[in-house]
Amino acid sequence: MAAPRIVFADMDDTFLSTDKTVCRENLELLDRLAEKGVPFVPCTGRTWRALPAEVLLHPATRYAVTSDGAVVMELLRDVAVQAASPDAAGEADVELECVGQDRSAVLARRLCLRAMGKERTLALYDRLEGVPCTFDVFWGGRVFVERWRYDLISTFDIRPDEKRAILRHRTPVDAFVPELVEHLGGVERVSLYWGNDALTPDILSAVDADETLHHTHSSARNLEVMDVRTSKGAGLEWLCAHLGIDPAQAIAFGDSPNDLSMLRVAGSGIAMLNAYDEAKAVADCVTAYDNDHAGVARHLRGLL
Structure with a gap:
């Protein structure tokens, strides 16, 4: 393959180490991509x-293509917090976060949204009534979960590093999902985790009851539920079209079933050595x- 014009990479168990950190060689890869102008x-x-x-x-x-492809964001840095404020800008599709040790401001502008929406979310919530699983609502760059469901996560048999990440990136709320969704005004996608294999058939049945939704997963006893048009591959295609880049000139790295679509769409789809067999089967x-x-940095070393 010729040098790629754009690089897409899954984060967990792909670009990130198992402990959820970014290794030195992958950081050096980012430096090299920036020098060459490759996004x-x-x-x-x-x-x-x-x-x-x-x-x-x-x-x-x-x-960034986030929420499994439901959202494509443009990321802007080196902006003043006051100037970047969504309230000041008056733009509903603009979100602000201060990150890093120096609390640098990052302005994120939503370019594309394929939302699951309120109606289908609430219908799925009703079908799962009484099932002891999480019901994680993604919206506006955050993940919200009812507090009692958040507390369930600690009891699940999940890899410790993954469990810590799940807990860290979720906001427990005291409201129930119908009230929460009404307050938020939208839903990008929903994520479900559960701790008992015996629950799997009932959860799958509840999700599959709506043909306008589909699901994938990135770990055991997990479903990532979204609009049927939504996938990482669809997000990759949309962003390439937006930037005027042929997807054949893109390279994508992934490890899990939720990466299959982008591995198929990219000109070069690369599965990690530690990937699920399904990902290896569709990868180039x-x-x-x-x-x-x-693995990502070392694979790209000879292509840049």
Whole structure:
């Protein structure tokens, strides 16, 4: 493959090490991409606010495909907090966050939204009534969950590093989902986690009852639920069209079932050495190193 014009990468267990940090070699890769003017695009199930500060603040990261492709964001840095305030700007599609040790302001502008919406979210919530699972609502760069469901997460048999990340990036609320959704005004997607395999058939049945939704996952006993048009691959295609780049000139890295669509769409889809078998099956090739040994940076070293 020729040198890519744009790089897309999943975050967890792909660009990030298992402990959720960014290794030195991957940070050096971002420096090199910035020098060459090649955009680095996190393509993740996370919200943009949940991106590591080193990635979010780096000049190579000008865009992000988040919430599994439900949202495409443009990221602007070096802005004054007052000037960047969404209230001051009067723009509903602008979000502000101060990150890093120096609390640098990042202005995120929503370029594309394929929302799950309130009506389908509430219908799914009703179908899952009484099921002891989380019901995580993604909107505006944040993830909200009813407090009693948030407390359930600590009881689930989830990998410790993943459990810490789930808890850290969720905001427990005392309101129930119908009240919460009405207050938020929208829903990008919903995430479900549960702790008992016996619940899986009922949860799948509740989600599959609506043909306008589809689901994927990035770990065991987890579903990421979204509009049927939404995927990381669709987000990749949209951003490439927006930037005037042929997807054939894109390279994408991933490890999980929620990465399959972008691995198929990109001109070069690369599965991590530590990837699920499903990801390796659709990828053009597999990295020689896993996510704990800078697999992304080492693969790109010879292409840049």
